[in-house]
Amino acid sequence: MTFHDRPIGIFDSGVGGLTxxxxxxxxxxxxxxxxxGDTARLPYGTKSPExxxxxxxxxxxxxxxxxxxxxxxACNTASAHALDALRDAYPQIEVTGVIEPGAEAACAASASGRIAVIATESTARAGAYEAAxxxxxxxxxxxxxxxxxxVALAEEGWLDGPVAEAAARRYLAPLFADKDAGSRPDTLVLGCTHFPLLSPVxxxxxxxxxVLVDSARTTADRVALMLDRAGVASRNVHFPAEIRLLATDAPDRFARVAANFLPFPITPAMVELVDLQQASPAAGPARPSRPLEV
Structure with a gap:
């Protein structure tokens, strides 16, 4: 396999990065x-930065x-706390998180400079989007x-209806409904990879x-640019190319929840169970998962 044809690696603490x-x-x-998806150790947000x-x-x-x-x-918490460690550990690999692309898109989209960010508690507390x-x-x-x-609404598939709308109104009222027209944000950053599923509500x-800024889409645009600049975009003329899914725990639950995030069916057999404690960069695949035909 040539370098161009190698896969893009994506990781998250769970399923949210599937967006x-x-x-x-x-x-x-x-x-x-x-x-x-490091499902055995989620959520990362309750852990120390170290x-x-x-x-x-x-x-x-x-x-x-x-x-x-x-x-x-593809994890806001890891993007906030681990990018430097990852670049130090694997200098041979280009690395991007989801926060910088989202911040850049928000700044470009906002005419007034008033930007709202919604995130999980750990990401909000870290202030990573504000800094970026x-x-x-x-x-x-x-x-x-x-x-x-x-997060729970997205994983349960409650993406519309009265429960989702009530939660959205409760959270967003202080940012939008309770503001006068001259102080309302004109841009909303979806600062968690689960949140794009709730975009309609x-x-x-x-x-x-x-303007809603979807950090998943802005990250995809960043990756396309990185591949182009490095000259390592795939030369594959057959598409779509294969997708492989790995999890560190409960492939059955991973598959069930993943169905809310992906536009094609997922079964537990499509998810390879891996053990990070035994993995190393020198190690090859122990048991390849079945690639998804999508």
Whole structure:
């Protein structure tokens, strides 16, 4: 296999990063994708920054051992705390997270400089989006809101209806409904990879004139640019290319929840169970998963 034909590696603490995988498939249909959900140790958000970095390096090590050409950290918490550790551990691999692409897109989209960020509690507490936005646009007015219930709604497939709308109104009222027209944000960053699934109900609640920034799609655009600049885009003329899914625990639950994130059916047989404690970058695949035909 030539370097060009190696897969793009993607990892997350669970299934949320599948929105990034889906965006990559739509943006780059000829690229092979290898996804790892560290389901045995989720959520990362309750762990210390040191532990998050250690987990991320272990997860990336397995993907590097499978021969990836680029690493996508499809986890906001790991993007906030582990990118430097990953680049130090694997200098031979280009790495991108989801926060910087989302921040860049938000700054480009906002005419007023008033930007709202919704995220999980750990990502909101870390202030990573605020820091990234202010590095690009120092005068930005940023309001952040933790919306952790959205994660459960996405994983249960409750993407519309009265429960989803009530949760959205409860969370977003302080950012939008309770603001006068001159102080309302004009841009909303979906700062968790679960949240794009709720985009229709979020658009209804915030109303017209607010741009939703999907960090999954902006990350896919960043990856396309990185591959082009490095000259390592796939030369495969047959698409869509294969997707492989790995999990560190409960492939059956992974498959069940993944069905809410992906536009094709998933069964437990399609998910390879892996052990990060035994993995190393030098190790090859122990038992290949069955590639998805999508």
């Amino acid at each position: 990034v995988l889906r965006a990559l498939r739509e943006r780059l249909p000829t690229e092979q994708l290898l996804y790892l 532990t998050i970095a250690r987990y991320a390096v272990q997860a990336a090590g397995l993907l590097v051992g499978r021969g990836i050409k680029l690493l996508v950290v 936005i202010r590095r690009i646009r120092g005068d930005a007015e940023i309001a952040t809101r933790a919306c952790s219930v959205f 979020l658009e209804t609640v915030v109303g017209p004139g607010v």
